[in-house]
Amino acid sequence: MMGLCTPAPTFPPGTDLTGKSILITGAASGLGYQSAASLLSHDLPPAVIFLTARTLAKATTAISSLPTPTQFTNPTKVVPLALDLTSFASIAALPASLAAHLSPSGALDILLLNAGIMAVPPGLTADGYEIQFGTNHMGHALLTKLLLPVLQRAPAPRIVVLSSAGHKAWPQGWGLKPDSMKTDAGDLSAYERYFRSKLANVLFAREMARRHPGVLTVSVHPGLVVTGIVGSETPWVMTAAIKVLGPLVMKSVEDGVRNQLWACVSDKVVSGEYYEPVGVAGKASKDGKDDGLAAELWEWTERELAAHGY
Template sequence: MVRFNPEKDISDLSGKVILITGANNGLGRESLHQLAKHNPRALYLTARNRSKAETTMQEINATLPAESQSTIKFLECDLTSFDSIKKAAKQFTSEQDRLDVLLNNAGIMAVPEGQTKEGYEIQFGTNHMGHALLTKLLLPTLQKTAKTPGVEPGSVRIVNLSSAAEQFAPKPDGIKFDHLKDANSGGIGTWARYGQSKLANIHHARALAKRYPELTCVSIHPGGINTNLTSGPVASYGSWLTYPAKIVGWLFLKTVGEGAWNQTWAAVAPLAKDGQEGVKSGVFYWPVGITGKDSKLAKDDALTERLWQWTEKELAGQEI
């Protein structure tokens, strides 16, 4: 386990641009708050609701020095809509010439059956497809940043928020590729649907790490956190009766502040080198910086390739 305290262990972020999806609440908001304390050039939070985002910005800005308050910027983005994602990416690239960290934090968990605007099962479409498209559209900016003189090798990051619930993905295949446009993914339960979306987050990071060695691409499990994901439709949903011991153990062990440590560490900590603790591209981390707890399916190289090829085919032709 890596010792990490965001107050002391985040280095100066001067000149850096960071984008966090779903940063209006929960883990994303906490990550935004911690990073904002360390002088980034710009911090973008994406959300569907402008008023909620502006409330978040006001509350965080109230804790920051006056000179840091203008660094936080709102970017409207609905991850269930490709049009919204493309609009957000276009706005970002029109405003910024660099992107140092893309933190794919937003997500939904164990919700009732539904579909995104493009017809994907709602959890897979939001948690994987939405982030995959956003990442694809921002990759040129990330690559350009990584090649900028003076940028430390490996410091440009893509961090996917996954979950230990990747272990709930349907067996034996992990992802129901033939049913990803069914509202119930071929008849599997809501936790299995959530599990396959979180498994996809891991494999997406693995595939990116293989194809873009100039970037550091990782996935993380935040730990057992009590966030807004556990309220609303989830708290009242019948599938709480499934895997009760595991769910209770994973969801109610830490505060949101502690829960954001792993993704914040993955976003800004030094690379692993010379036998020292640090971030390594392509790895799935438990908090904080713990490796080796992936499921067998999460380590399946063939599944990584199949997901990448399937996703790329689905996203073909999607441009800003």
């Protein structure tokens, strides 16, 4: 029996990542960085981790502080790549940089769509989308589209999308308010804009699973985890409370990373689901289970990407 102080294992027993390739977005800090660190330290580690960050310099600096396990004969190769999700041009440049480092089969096994922003001031991405929706959903949707051919070369490809239980706070009955997706959506609060983007993450994974059954795709909530995600539009009382009480009542990043890593490897994962920690299904909001809304978001997104030539 597990003692009270024994930490839960990071990976399900028997997890073997030998030969696998994994790309992580937003991996220079927080849950993305910890995902890379945990994967590297696993006793059967992957062949390659593509650690992406807004700039190559940031990705390279992050890699220099990762653990360097010495016990493996074939340690993981960690490759830094630049990826700024607010810019379609940056996203479109990634597949070519990635191809240079893929194995001869040219396959990518796991795509961990982890990057995100929360409660930042109103703004637009370089391509004109509301900044939180544009970064958290549109950027990842384009990346997925462009990486689909290399994912489909893998024997059992997976996509794991970081959502949030916060998606349930998006008011039922509002739809997705597409009219404000190409504005700074200043009529919505910073948190409402975040909740919408996280609902989009749930719906994107659900519809991706339906349209591409050969690629196992899920969304996850990590729990409330102490990271740098708290944006400047957060009310000061909440910021202060998180600062003081966060380390006592919130999860450490080592614990918070467990759900997304479970989703990357477990054979219990069901495509299209949304999981709360760890591996708990069925908890998406009513909107998050709405196939009509998922299809609407997918078609809207596809039209926008096509209009930009993707």
